[in-house]
Amino acid sequence: MFSPDETHTKMPEEELLELYQESLDLPTAGSIIKGVVERIEPEEVYINVGFKTEGTCKTEELKDSKGNITVTIGQEIEVYVEKANYKAGIIRLSRKKALELLVWNKLEKAFKEKEEVKGKILKRVRGGLEVDLGVPAFMPSSQVDLKPKRNLDKYIGRELLFRIIKFNRKKENVVVSRKVILEEEQERAKKELLDNLEEGKIVYGVVKSITDYGAFVDLGGIDGLIHLADMSWGRINHPKEILRVGQKIKAKVIKYEKDKEKIALGLKQLKEDPWNYVYEKYPPGKKVKGKVVSVVNFGAFVELEEGVEGLLHITEMSWKKIKNPKEVLEVGDIVEVAVLDVNLDQKKISLSLKQTQENPWNTIALKYKVGERIRGKVRNITDFGAFVEVGEGVEGLVHLSDITRKPINHPSDVLKPDMEVEAAIIALDPQRQKLSLSMKDLEPDEWDNFVAKHEVSDILEGVVKRIADFGLFVLVSDGVEGLVHVSEISKAPNQRIERMFK
Template identity: 45%
Template sequence: MEENNITTTNEEQESSKFEEASEEFQSADTDQEFEDEDFGNFEEMYEESIKDVKVGGIVKGKVIQMNPDSAVIDIGYKSEGQVPLNQFTDAQGNCTLKVGDEVDVFLERYEDENGNIQLSRIKAERLKVWEDIKRIYDEELSIPGTITGKVKGGLSVDIGVPAFLPGSQIDLKPIRNLDKLIGETFDFRVLKHNQKRNNVVISRRALLEKEREALKEVLLTKLQEGAVLEGIVKNITDYGAFIDLGGLDGLLHITDISWGRVNHPSERLTVGSEVTVKIIKYDEEKQRVSLGMKQLKEDPWASAGEKYPEGTKVKGKVLSIKDYGAFVEIEEGIESLVHVSEMSWTKKIKHPSQVVSVGDEIEAIVLSVDIEKRRISLGMKQVEPNPWDTLIDKYPIGTKIEGEIKNITDFGIFVGIESDIDGLVHISDISWSKRLKHPGEEFTKGQTIQAVVLNLDKENQRFSLGIKQLQEDPWETISKKVIAGDNVNGKVTNLTDFGAFVELEDGVEGLVHISEVTADKNKKPEDVLKVGDQITAKVLNINYDDRKIALSIKGYLEEKEKLETGEYMSDSFQKGKVCLGEILQQATSASPTADADTEASDEKDEKDVAAAEAEIETKADEVPEQESETTGETKEEVPESAKSADPAE
């Protein structure tokens, strides 16, 4: 409403001025001549004043009045125009426009239905931008712009009018994260423009390439092997990093980053960081540059021999662990190896991870240095004295010790001697006589036992113990008690396919071979004997070197049978009474293989009777001779009827 009032007022003022001028000319003093030529000049002057004010163009105006939400601007036309104040605000939303200021505005219409001219500050600015865009494009200049957002295929940029920045024209290399560029201001090159379609395509890469070429020309004059340059890390790969030297990229290989170990370039470098590098190789034809960082420092191996002689105590950090040892960095660029065998004097370490971890700080002694192969061997156990050096004096051979069983294996038992030092009792040194299949049959883990020191091998770190040596060796006295041909008593301890083991007195074992168990070849040892049986056997042979005794149950029984039959025949002949039936009956009943619960087979009886008959004939011939020698009596003959008697009778 207020704007309409102002407009009406302006129109009334203009109309009043025009009427006053007309009246002035019309009511002129009749004495004063009014020339037609002067009136014609006035019209020409008025037309000239509005001649330059054209619709669709930019005109310069003057602020003649400030309203709360608009500014009244006089462009020299018969009426003024109003422009909203929000078209004059800055980036912070402030309006600094005041009366008397001259501004450029765009004339949209001379007069609307209310007689007001239509002006626009925004359209004037846009038209000026398009004029600048055309000029910048023609002269190949740059224009500043602010990235406002992402659009399909690229970014939207405000350069006064919306412009399109393709993704391929953002930078020299692809940009993965476009969001981080929103709000950033850069200079751009105009690639093409179309005002009618309101279309502008711009490029940042074109400017960067131009700058890069200029820098490259300068850089090429400085490139030579050995030159030290500053650069920016442009990209990082698994095998190295590309460094922007200012117009040309150089490759910094992972092996040239440091004298020390580098698992990945990202451990030492970050994209965008500034680095100092040395040119180690330059191919001018291909324009390839190889760079190095470690070459800026002296090779640490050049003085390693002097710094780390054998026997030197060093500190280092564990870098990696392998099955055979741990690699330790004692200074940047110098790695050394602690072999698993050099980690402890006493512990049997299967893997280095049992002792150290990656990142651990350790102390060690230098064992050897090979500068040519760049190898240093360290020992961790050498930091402490070797406990095996004092064991020989502390535990001479024959010393009795007491300790706890730490472990039981198939071949023996390990007994704790001192901290981390165990002695081994081999299964063969557990007992003089018992045949153990496994030490666990007699001992348990954690049990406290006594043993004797048998041997101490410092070089191989072996401590040999014996349990059976606590007692006298029964084989040393067996020869005094038993000889071949003696009958001995014992207990069956084990049955095998080849015979039976029998424990004799003093814990000595003998073997009854399967052929010496019974006269019946069809029977196995388990058919006749069982573990725990008490038996009597004849000693066939004693091998003191191999500690073996051969026994025979069959031999003992055969001898016993002969003795019993001989005694009966001798007694009968002395009395002059010999009954073949009684002899046969006695021989049959005395057979060691007869079964008390069942009758012997007919075949067995026939064999026994035949054997008894043969024995009788032998004894019948021998007894009278023995009697004649002892009594002096005349030898008597055995009746023919007795010799030829039928066993069945």
């Protein structure tokens, strides 16, 4: 240690030395200067800093991580003056401190002027990430991206651009943000997009979110909506059938409200409306294949191509009567149908499945003639008669009066569902698809038999079947009824016949 006297005598000498060096404009301690490498020794590197003076720097500071010397003789480098005594010829230099000081100067300038700096993300730390800018910097997790990210590990090792948002050189504290840069880029992109946007323009974006009614697409700082109805010319039930979050897509601007910043997009508008060529592709009478996409109570909808569907009515599904379309078709079935009609104004196509099959009425007309016998099964019974199926898709009507020669009150008195019967054809019209049958024509004619066995004045016995004001209906033989008029009945003047016969 020095005594007070020694310190007092030394200080003026140092001050005089510094004043001398300053008068000569020589580099002083704490400054950064340039020098040329003259010699490289194991422990020190000699650097010519001018003024016929050499300074020394530790060799270790000029090695890379593998221990290799990073400078060559004759190379000019920047160094930090740690100590300078030109009178004694002692100049101690530091390459490491020079680099650090240069970095701090650069970062301070970038902070003041809001410039971007490049750095490498090194590792995760509490609350965010550590970034190497030449000196350690901290980036909070909230400043990593436009939205908070749970997985920060994917950023480690990446070289990115940052904005310094906090800077304290004295405390060596640097806080950076990537989010600020991204927000500015987004805002620039948004402005450029809005300035150049117009209806009909093709744009590119990324699907941001999907709802039941559509999908929102990020166009670069602003979102556009693709409504479900504008996604496809064909039938879709939910946007997820054709889109997924994160998918890059191309779309057309179909509506743009600049003042509200509302953008309506369309996918199907990228293609021409298929109905423009429907009549040429699907004229009436043409047979085409399609896919059943919906089955309802009154029929089924068949997709002929994307955006073009036709109605297959239940009456056109089969030549035979069906109660439910699901008896014939299911969603997903591939069917061949015939085009019946095309209405371009209403965008409707009528289709037929049975027209692609052989008409059973033509077959019946070729096989049977009026008067011939035919067999069938009772399918439906009504108050006025019964319908008999004589072939697939062909039913004939047996009227109540043609069921039997015997008097009956209802067809069910004789017929039951699914009963097999034989009848005679009394009328056949394949064009109108009408067939009239008679079962009684195949029964013996009781009237002919009765007339052959009896004459006028024969006395008969019978059963009273009905009583009317004008007389009695009497069954005198199977299938034969006779009328006994009231004038032929012996009775008192005021006597009523319904009291005489029960």
